Amino acid sequence: MPEVQIRKKILVVEEIFHEGGPSSPESLRRAAALVVIKNPFAGAYVEEIEGFMKDLTPLGLEMARSLVAALGGDPKAVESYGKGAIVGSAGELEHGALWHVPGGYAMREVLGGAKAIVASTKKVGGPGTRLDVPITHINASYVRSHFDAMEVSVADAPRADEIVLALVMTTGPRVHARVGGLKASEIKGENGLR
């Protein structure tokens, strides 16, 4: 299968102190790792694409590790995650779907066996397309305080024959979470849902 060709890497770190309410003693951090790669299937319909997932695995692990490092270096500090992809105009949505396995399992591995499914989104778009990457708790998808999203974009990507791959991690709930529901302290952690 084709080698992964990387044009650029971007790391975005947000440190949020408040959103009009009380500041918490510790700020919330959210980080996104974005990598712009060449789409090896751009411009034609290719039936067999599955093998590219394996090619993306090392990159997924590298991105997941860079996020943990950007959030302070301790995988235990990471509470929620998400992933996404933007496919350039000469590709198809299905090419973005190649990111589910290598992106998701990379984060679960680096975080030491997170239980919840990794929330995800994808789209086909031009350079500068903005993607709202959904975020949920790493061990229990129903934790309401951690339902969130982080908007990402790259001004000059994806070009037509490129894909932007995204992984996101955070250190906590929304900064003023107060709409009830399952709390992180109530997680049973058996099935990844509650």
Next chain:
Amino acid sequence: MTALNAGLKAGLKAKIRKIVTFVEETSTEMGQKVDPPARRAAAVAVIENPFAGKYVDDLSELMAIGEELGELLTERAVAALGIAGPSAESYGKAAAVGENGELEHAAAVLHPKLGTPVRRVLGKGAALIPSSKKRGGLGVALDIPLGHKDAAYVRSHFDGMEVRISDAPRANEIMVAIAITESGRPLPRVGGLTKDQIKGEDGLR
């Protein structure tokens, strides 16, 4: 309610809602390897605009905030690149004022006092810090101009970096950005003054 700006240096005048850092590393362009990769970072603070919604003649409070942010954001950008201040090659600054503020508020943050601490963190910086400003809504694209820090005419380092934050600036906020690079554009080849020709005396050449 706990203190504002938790975890930041005590006594800041700026009321900071969030700080976002961006690091970009370009390793390929048009199929050509960029070696070493072109690297640049931007640190952006979202602050409350103390003068939103009213005309105030004396803008010195925002000038003092500019001085604080010059240090804080330059330190963040350099740290995000993982380099020592003196290794920085080019720089730029920009601000976007929310709809209840004036362009002059951006000018007060950027121009009178922000540059001195930037240069202190970088060790030098003979050149003018290129700047841009605008008023806009949430998610506005802010293009930070870039130029070599010691000689404004170094052509390989004329550049710009776009940053945006989806939820800023709110009407009563200002986004303040500083960009720092470790290199010029990827694959520069339009001639002009090169960085090894810098005299570094007048900030121009």
